[in-house]
Amino acid sequence: MTAVNRVVYEIPARLDPESAEWLRVLGGPGAGREAALARLHEMLLGIAQREARRRGPRLLIAGPELEDLAYQAAADAVMAITVKLGQFRGESRFTTWAYRFVILEVSAKLGRHFWRRPDVPLEAEDWDRLPDRFGFEPARESEWRDLLAALRRAVDTELTARQREVFIAIVVNDVPLDALAVRLGSNRNAIYKIMFDARRKLRAALVANGYLDDDDSGRS
């Protein structure tokens, strides 16, 4: 593995010994650094494989494709860590800081992979699946039919076009948020903010029309 942007880092003063040792060897020269990078890669690969195998089946990814994704996530995480080593401030253990990179890499790669599936709906609106998604019992449809009709009206009348698009994709069509961010050329934070505002508007509309209570307890 080649050295990337290697500089002499200032090691934060109050580090636990293990974290200090990681910084020392990763910021140092030669064989010691290479060995540390190999060890770090092995640790991150194990985490990537476990996470990919846990999340993959839900996204219909398995076998060699999933293994490749884990290897790529670990490699990219090691690269990011070597580039950003100087940003580690010792607010956590070094390994926790490092593991975060590989977890986020796995999430991002699974989001991108989602669109390789041939059966992904985006434009369709399958509102019939919504009752099951929230656990409404078919036998009690007379109790919740009006509520979901009001929700659908609010989606059409209260939300902006962008909020509606995001709400339909995530809630109605069950598209993962990270995958939608990829499709819309956006990011997780921006899509979440759009959903946050949409949720607030929809709840206000349902409260105003008497379908939900305006308190903190919720309906049991």
Add this chain to the structure above:
Amino acid sequence: MNGWSALDRFLRTDPRDVGCAKAMEMLHVYVDLVAVGGDAEERYPGIAAHLRACGPCGEDFEALLAAVRETAD
């Protein structure tokens, strides 16, 4: 939980919610605090609120916590 409460809970928003970017920026700090039994929710209420509401960030939190706990064994 029935459909009414599930929908109600999903639509509720917490004004303390810091959003994905800030939650992920501090995730390693938050996880280390949880891993040692510290009161992360009290110290970082905005991150706690976000992790409760955001599926992807909540999943990343659980994954990082699991990784920390497994490698500590």
